[in-house]
Amino acid sequence: MSRTDAEVVIVGAGPAGAAAALDLARAGVSVLMLDRPAEARAKPCAGGVTIKAAQRLRFDITPVVRETVSGITMSHAGRWVDHFEAAAPVCLMMHRPELDDFCLRQACLAGATLLRIPGIARISQDSVSAVDGEGRVTISASDGQTFRARWLIAADGAHSPVRRLLIGQPGGAMAMAIEGLLPREQVVDRPWPAMRFDYASQAGGYGWLFPKGDHINVGLYTHCGTRHAVSRERLLAYSSERLGSDALEAIHGYPIPVRGDQQPLSAGRVLFAGDAAGLAEALLGEGIYGAVLSGQMAAAAILGGGGMGSDRGRNVGAAYARSLQSWRRELRLTRWLASAWYRLLPAPYALLRMGLHKPLMSGFSEGLTLAQSKRRWLTPDTAAGRRRAYRQTSVGRRD
Numbered sequence: 001m002s003r004t005d006a007e008v009v010i011v012g013a014g015p016a017g018a019a020a021a022l023d024l025a026r027a028g029v030s031v032l033m034l035d036r037p038a039e040a041r042a043k044p045c046a047g048g049v050t051i052k053a054a055q056r057l058r059f060d061i062t063p064v065v066r067e068t069v070s071g072i073t074m075s076h077a078g079r080w081v082d083h084f085e086a087a088a089p090v091c092l093m094m095h096r097p098e099l100d101d102f103c104l105r106q107a108c109l110a111g112a113t114l115l116r117i118p119g120i121a122r123i124s125q126d127s128v129s130a131v132d133g134e135g136r137v138t139i140s141a142s143d144g145q146t147f148r149a150r151w152l153i154a155a156d157g158a159h160s161p162v163r164r165l166l167i168g169q170p171g172g173a174m175a176m177a178i179e180g181l182l183p184r185e186q187v188v189d190r191p192w193p194a195m196r197f198d199y200a201s202q203a204g205g206y207g208w209l210f211p212k213g214d215h216i217n218v219g220l221y222t223h224c225g226t227r228h229a230v231s232r233e234r235l236l237a238y239s240s241e242r243l244g245s246d247a248l249e250a251i252h253g254y255p256i257p258v259r260g261d262q263q264p265l266s267a268g269r270v271l272f273a274g275d276a277a278g279l280a281e282a283l284l285g286e287g288i289y290g291a292v293l294s295g296q297m298a299a300a301a302i303l304g305g306g307g308m309g310s311d312r313g314r315n316v317g318a319a320y321a322r323s324l325q326s327w328r329r330e331l332r333l334t335r336w337l338a339s340a341w342y343r344l345l346p347a348p349y350a351l352l353r354m355g356l357h358k359p360l361m362s363g364f365s366e367g368l369t370l371a372q373s374k375r376r377w378l379t380p381d382t383a384a385g386r387r388r389a390y391r392q393t394s395v396g397r398r399d
C-alpha cells in the first residue's frame with residue numbers, strides 16, 4: 001500500500017482545517033488535507049458567518065455571501081416581537097457547502113493538497129526519527145493508505161475520529177441543533193423573513209430563520225442536548241408556525257461541542273482544532289469563528305517552532321494552548337451565560353428589550369466577541385465606544 005509524506009497532515013477540511021492549511025501553505029510548508037468523499041461530507045450548519053469570523057478569514061468571502069444582515073428579529077413566545085437594527089452588517093448568510101468549497105479552494109491555491117479517504121483506522125506517534133531526531137505521526141486510512149508527517153492537525157469535527165483513537169471522546173453534554181431548508185417557492189403567503197431568533201420555541205435554546213436567497217435555513221438549537229432534546233417534529237411545527245409550510249428538505253441534527261475550555265488541545269504531535277477541540281460557544285452555538293481561529297493558531301504554533309528534538313511536541317502544544325487562552329475563557333463565560341440565560345427566560349429577554357440589544361448589536365457589527373462587547377460597554381469611554389461600534393465596518397478583508 002502507498003505511503004505519502006508531508007510536513008503537516010490535516011484531517012478534516014472544514015473551516016478549521018482549511019484555515020490551518022492556508023496559513024501553513026502560504027508559509028511554504030507542505031500540507032496534505034485528508035477528508036471523506038464529498039458526498040459523505042454534508043455538514044449541517046446554518047451558515048451564519050458573524051463579522052468577527054469574516055474578519056478573521058484571510059480572504060474576502062463576498063463571492064459566497066447570499067444575504068447581508070444588519071438587523072435581527074427576535075421574539076419570546078410570540079408575545080414580544082422586536083427588530084433590532086445595527087448601522088452596519090452583523091452577520092453574513094452563506095450556504096455552508098459553498099463556503100466550505102470556497103475556503104478549501106483558497107487553501108489549495110496557496111499550495112495545500114486535498115485527498116479523499118474513506119476514514120481513519122489508526123494513528124501512531126514515534127518520539128524520535130532516525131533521520132533528524134524528531135518525532136513523526138503516522139495516519140492509517142481505512143483503505144490501507146498511510147501518511148506520515150511531523151505534525152497532525154485534527155480538524156475532523158464534533159465526532160473527531162482522531163480524538164477518539166488517541167484520547168477518547170470528551171465527557172459532558174454537547175449543545176445540539178437540527179435544521180432543514182425551506183425552498184423560496186414554499187413561502188407563499190408570508191413576507192420573506194429577516195434573520196430571526198425565537199426564544200421559547202425550543203427549550204434550553206431558540207428557533208432560527210436564516211434567509212439565503214433561494215431558501216430559508218430553519219432550525220432549532222439547545223445549549224444542552226441531554227437535558228433538552230431537539231426533534232424533527234418540533235422543527236416541522238416551528239417551520240409551519242413561522243413560515244406557513246413544513247416542506248423542509250435536507251433535515252439533519254448534529255452536536256455542537258462547547259466544552260473546549262475543559263479539553264486537552266494536543267496529544268504529542270497532534271493538535272486539535274475547531275469542533276474536534278470543542279471550540280464553539282454555547283449561547284448561540286456559533287462554531288465557525290472558533291474553528292477558523294484555532295486552525296490559524298495551530299498553524300502559527302507549528303510555524304513558531306518550539307525548539308528541537310523530543311521536547312518540540314510539548315512546546316508547540318503549549319504555545320498553541322497559550323494562543324487560545326482568552327477564547328477558552330470566553331467559552332467558559334458563554335457556557336455559564338447560556339445556562340443562566342435559558343433558565344431565567346423571559347427575564348433576560350426583557351433586558352434585551354430594555355437596552356441590552358444595543359451593546360450586543362453594536363458588538364456584533366464591530367466584530368467583537370461577547371466578552372469584548374461587555375468590556376467595551378462597561379469602560380469609562382462608553383460614549384466614544386458606542387459611536388465607534390456603530391461606524392460602518394468593512395467585511396471580510398484581512399490582507
Ligand SMILES: Cc1cc2nc3c(=O)[nH]c(=O)nc-3n(C[C@H](O)[C@H](O)[C@H](O)COP(=O)(O)OP(=O)(O)OC[C@H]3O[C@@H](n4cnc5c(N)ncnc54)[C@H](O)[C@@H]3O)c2cc1C
Pocket residue numbers: 011012013014015016017034035036040041043044045046047048049050117118119120155156157158161176177178179219252253254255256273274275276280285286287288289291
Ligand atoms: C445545525 C447546525 C447549525 C449551525 N449553524 C452555525 C452557524 O450558523 N454559524 C456558526 O458559526 N456555526 C454554526 N454551527 C456550528 C458549526 O457548524 C461548527 O462549529 C463548525 O462547522 C466547526 O468547524 P470544523 O472545521 O471544526 O468542523 P466541521 O465543519 O465539522 O468539519 C470537519 C471535517 O472533518 C471531516 N471528517 C470527519 N470525519 C472524518 C474522517 N474520519 N476522515 C476524514 N475526514 C473526516 C468532515 O467531512 C468535515 O469536512 C452549526 C452547527 C449545527 C450542527
